[in-house]
Amino acid sequence: MSFKIATWNINSVRLRMPIVLRYLKSHGPDVLCLQETKCRDSEFPSSDLRAAGYEHLAINGQKGYHGVAIASRIPLTKIDKREFCQMGDARHISATFSAGKRDITVHNFYVPAGGDIADRDLNPKFGHKLDFLGEMADWIAQAKLAETNAILVGDLNIAPLEHDVWSHKALVKVVSHTPIEVERLQKVFDAGPWVDALRTKIPADQKLYTWWSYRSPNWETANKGRRLDHMWISPDLKPALQDLDILKEARGWDRPSDHVPVMISLKD
DNA sequence: ATGGTTGCTTGGCAA
Numbered sequence: 448m449s450f451k452i453a454t455w456n457i458n459s460v461r462l463r464m465p466i467v468l469r470y471l472k473s474h475g476p477d478v479l480c481l482q483e484t485k486c487r488d489s490e491f492p493s494s495d496l497r498a499a500g501y502e503h504l505a506i507n508g509q510k511g512y513h514g515v516a517i518a519s520r521i522p523l524t525k526i527d528k529r530e531f532c533q534m535g536d537a538r539h540i541s542a543t544f545s546a547g548k549r550d551i552t553v554h555n556f557y558v559p560a561g562g563d564i565a566d567r568d569l570n571p572k573f574g575h576k577l578d579f580l581g582e583m584a585d586w587i588a589q590a591k592l593a594e595t596n597a598i599l600v601g602d603l604n605i606a607p608l609e610h611d612v613w614s615h616k617a618l619v620k621v622v623s624h625t626p627i628e629v630e631r632l633q634k635v636f637d638a639g640p641w642v643d644a645l646r647t648k649i650p651a652d653q654k655l656y657t658w659w660s661y662r663s664p665n666w667e668t669a670n671k672g673r674r675l676d677h678m679w680i681s682p683d684l685k686p687a688l689q690d691l692d693i694l695k696e697a698r699g700w701d702r703p704s705d706h707v708p709v710m711i712s713l714k715d
Numbered sequence: 716a717t718g719g720t721t722g723c724t725t726g727g728c729a730a
């Protein structure tokens with residue numbers, strides 16, 4: 448027996464319902480975490496997800512921007528949302544579910560993208576991103592979130608390793624891959640400490656991407672991707688980690704998100 | 716070096 452959990456920045460859940468349902472049908476995650484749903488809770492396509500067998504929903508949305516949600520085949524309890532940086536943004540939701548003998552809590556995050564200029568004095572959005580990561584690290588450490596039976600997923604908007612981007616040299620000053628962001632993300636990681644599920648399965652010396660910009664019409668041949676989406680697990684879950692599936696093919700689906708779904712399976 | 720595209724909305728951000 449194993450269970451599957453996936454994360455996907457969907458860039459408007461209402462617009463993407465055809466491909467969400469396609470993914471659920473073809474890959475059957477037990478739990479799907481979405482980011483950038485971009486709609487109010489009342490506008491969330493709950494009935495379509497329920498009809499597809501994902502009856503248990505945890506939604507934290509807002510009009511037009513951000514928004515996170517968890518759709519699950521198995522019951523969700525202890526649904527909780529946390530606000531960061533007193534911005535009122537919908538960027539986190541958590542829930543607990545039973546997987547075999549374990550009760551696992553998943554934290555679903557959408558970290559601020561941070562704007563275009565990697566300087567907090569010139570660009571408040573970059574400062575917000577750094578502050579958000581600081582609050583994440585403090586909370587994870589204080590609440591001991593990663594001690595046991597915990598998973599952190601989401602669009603963290605940072606590609607930390609050299610081979611998480613198509614060219615380390617070309618992107619080292621580009622927001623998402625700058626040393627200060629990588630350092631802040633590392634503090635969030637160490638606050639667990641977490642285990643990087645993707646890099647446990649695919650070594651750090653291999654290129655690995657989950658996002659390809661819309662601004663490249665030939666995204667597939669150019670392949671200038673970045674690994675912005677992450678799945679971290681508490682150390683006790685590492686022996687249970689089975690498979691990893693990064694569905695690059697979904698970037699080529701009709702009216703795609705610029706991110707692709709990432710799924711791990713864990714034996715229970 | 717710059718601009719490239721998409722979504723939410725319909726002018727201009729945000730990503």
